[in-house]
Amino acid sequence: MGLFGNQFANVVEWEEYRDDVLFWKWSNREIKKGSRLIIRPGQDAIFLYNGKVEGIFTDEGSFDIESEIIPFLSTLKGFKFGFNSGIRAEVLFINTKEVTVKWGTKNPINIPAPGLPAGMPIRAFGTFCCKISDHAALIEKIAGVKQQFTIDDVKERVTSMLDQLLMKWIVREGKDMFNLQANSFDIAKGIQEDLDMEMMRIGISIAVFNISSFTYPEEIQKMVTKTASQSVVGDMGRYQQMSMLDAMANGNGGGRTASDMAGMAMGMMMGQQMAGQMQQNFAGQQAQQQAAPASSGNTAAPAGGCKFCPECGTKTEGMKFCPNCGKKLM
Incomplete structure (x- = not known):
């Protein structure tokens, strides 16, 4: 009998092929004399007998169930294995990893x-x-x-x-x-x-x-993108011009009419801006001409007469004619 005493011994273990399993139950098998419990790193083993927790084992390693596990089980401390008898218990393996x-x-x-x-x-x-x-x-x-x-x-x-x-x-x-x-x-x-x-x-x-x-939602995402683009451009007029340019560049098929209208609107806007710029330049030139001092002979002398002749530079002391060249001063 001693030669065959361990022929039904088994290994109680969880090889844990799947990392996504949090616990796995070893059950419906009878634990025979000579069986061993293997606990791998990252595992705990819980012995259940008739649905009741008998013991919790957290140390990794290989253990003889009869000599190293049974003595620590609350209900089965005095259990003795026979040649044809074992214990029908469940072992719950816990994955302790995060x-x-x-x-x-x-x-x-x-x-x-x-x-x-x-x-x-x-x-x-x-x-x-x-x-x-x-x-x-x-x-x-x-x-x-x-x-x-x-x-x-x-x-x-x-x-x-x-x-x-x-x-x-x-x-x-x-x-x-x-x-x-x-x-x-x-x-x-x-x-x-x-x-x-x-x-x-x-x-x-x-x-x-x-x-x-x-x-x-997609519509909100587009609004956020446009708002961000506008804030980068800074000026509403430039933002509108960019929008029109995009419409013109992307216009095709049924959208060609809208593209043409966008182009016309942009042309009118640019024309108005050019006209405004020309008016500003013209007004600036007039202001400069009015502010410039008289520099030619046809320019009237200021009130009170000239102190120097504009032709030869002779001092005139308010006279009507230059004493040197005869130039009329007033």
Whole structure:
């Protein structure tokens, strides 16, 4: 009998081929004499007997179940393996690593906004990190009826709460509806606290919650782009000219008429600007001519007579004719 005593021995282990699984249950198999328990890094093992937790093992390594595990189980401390008998127990393997999950709103969320009765429809995207932190709550709420629990299961639960939480924290923190990204840290922090409180009920903690981007409807995005372009140009007239040039450059087929009209309007605007510039130049020239001093012989002498002859430069002392060349002075 000693030669065949361990012929039914088995290895209780979770090879963890999938990183997206948070726990996996080894069940429906009888543990025989000589069986071993293997716990890998990033795993915990929980022994369940008749649905009750018998022991939790967190140290990694390979252990003989009869000599190193059974003595620590509350109900099975005195259990003795026989040749044809074993224990039919369940072992729940827990993934203790922190897992990162991508999330995104399934549908646009209508956020209350001034001037928009139906609200501003937005969508959001980001990531969150979660891990199992309460074994007892997990077993009570989830593991008792499931063979395994995956990230997709967690994501489904989180996504079902996101719409309400985004609405709550955007309204509270997002003072500028068109600049939500600037407030994304405070919004994400509030959501993380609420999510963590809700998910702890099933033994899972939300360690990190990030919002990577907000997206607006296409029409709003175009308005924001145009406003940014206008602020860069600075002058409304130049902005209109640029818009007309774009219309002319892109006009084709059914849009050719609109392009021609835009070209005519631009031509009229440029003509008006040229005419205004010419008037300004003409007025400036007149002002310069009126301000310039008399420099020719045909220019009348100022009141009181000339002190010097404009022809030869001789001093005249208010005389009517130059004493040197005879030039008439007044």
